[in-house]
Amino acid sequence: MPVERLRPGDHAFASYADEESRWSTLGAFTQTGITKGERVLLFPDPALAESTVLAQLLAYGPPVESALERGQLLLLTMDQMWLPHPLSVERQMAGLHREIERAQRDGYGAVRSAIDMAWVPSFGADIERVMWRETSGCHYLFADSRYTEICTYDRAWFDEEVLDRAAAGHPTVLMERPGSLLAVAENGSGGGKGEGDGLDDGRDGGSGYGPWSGSGSGPGSDSGPGAGSDETYGLKLIGDADLSTREQFNVILRGIAASGARRIVLDLTELSFLDVYCARALLRLAAYMEPSRHVDIRCGGIHAHTFLLMGALDIPQLTVEGE
Structure with a gap:
């Protein structure tokens, strides 16, 4: 957190x-x-x-x-x-x-x-x-x-x-420092933590979830949960999605796109800040998915309002659920 x-x-x-x-x-x-x-x-x-x-x-x-x-x-x-x-x-x-x-x-x-x-x-x-x-x-x-x-x-x-x-x-x-971005894999239902899931506390030998660099497995690669399958790909983003974390954010999105999962559940309820670039990138990800795939975004009211203002209702592969 x-x-x-x-x-x-x-x-x-x-x-x-x-x-x-x-x-x-x-x-x-x-x-x-x-x-x-x-x-x-x-x-x-x-x-x-x-x-x-x-x-x-x-x-x-x-x-x-x-x-x-x-x-x-x-x-x-x-x-x-x-x-x-x-x-x-x-x-x-x-x-x-x-x-x-x-x-x-x-x-x-x-x-x-x-x-x-x-x-x-x-x-x-x-x-x-x-x-x-x-x-x-x-x-x-x-x-x-x-x-x-x-x-x-x-x-x-x-x-x-x-x-x-x-x-x-x-x-x-707590996250190790303010202004960072964590990705936490969740189970196939998208409604809870899977086995071994947890927050990375910044220590070596921790849970393995954290700021993804795009190397190895995890939300930033195509070997994450649901990769190459029809299962739900569940992911929680925590922290800030802005200019300072944009590279990590893009790696996470590439992992989602490559996952092959038919249903993507993104929990943004613990995302403190979401800038316009990152919001637009999420909408673009959903808009260019095959019709058989769907993205469910769960987020706070402010972020939900941002998505709606940017045209979320015009994307049939996308559902935005605000708290």
């Missing part, structure tokens, strides 16, 4: 391997919360000075000083959640709960926090207790759907087993 699409009540996993992916996600998350009038709690890497955090936020988004001054944005360290008592994940969660309650007393209807999991090795937390916290222990924090949390894992700090467990334990997995 793109970070901008998070809603109150979401608990999301994110990982990063470089400074750009770390701060672009954090910057977008922070600015979205500020724009929505939420209180934003940031728990950065304990090794970073506050001035460094502010400089990075400025590099990846608008200034945040005014939000800091009025108390909408708080920069915190994780040990503030349990001090003066000894560290425990129960006290860590209790401290977060106090911050949520304090924000509500201050007049904020929703609270969001971004937690750099570097606090775990920095403060010597027990990783097994942290995994319990991530997968089940913290559910009460989200019970009233007023709290949103992302837990960001530095892939240099944590081994693959921990990263896999953490990703599986979160209800939501």
Whole structure:
């Protein structure tokens, strides 16, 4: 899921391997919360000075000083959640709960926090207790759907087993950086995930779904689901379809055209942005298909309106279903 699409009540996993992916996600998350009038709690890497955090936020988004001054944005360290008592994940969660309650007393209807999991090795937390916290222990924090949390894992700090467990334990997995495009293969019915389907979290050895380069199997090649058969070719696109991802988008369309499937189901409900070029390319794909083939597009209302304005009703091989 793109970070901008998070809603109150979401608990999301994110990982990063470089400074750009770390701060672009954090910057977008922070600015979205500020724009929505939420209180934003940031728990950065304990090794970073506050001035460094502010400089990075400025590099990846608008200034945040005014939000800091009025108390909408708080920069915190994780040990503030349990001090003066000894560290425990129960006290860590209790401290977060106090911050949520304090924000509500201050007049904020929703609270969001971004937690750099570097606090775990920095403060010597027990990783097994942290995994319990991530997968089940913290559910009460989200019970009233007023709290949103992302837990960001530095892939240099944590081994693959921990990263896999953490990703599986979160209800939501974020794209590695805003502005990218993911393609997720779905099963033949087009209505759900097939075996092995999932979001690529940007880590080597992940699910195998992600930004397709056009080499190998997957949605960008003619060996994807439904290729060379009469089965349904189901595909979900997530993120942004625009100039920066146009090459990937075109590769995906070429894979669809080459699939041979009679029915194409494209789920665009998690596509944050669709530019005119990409919308037109989808319509052109459907218009030039054989009469025996059909494309079903499922999308949000704005995208559906765009397709209709561009002549979707004139293409017999196409159905557009807006939410």
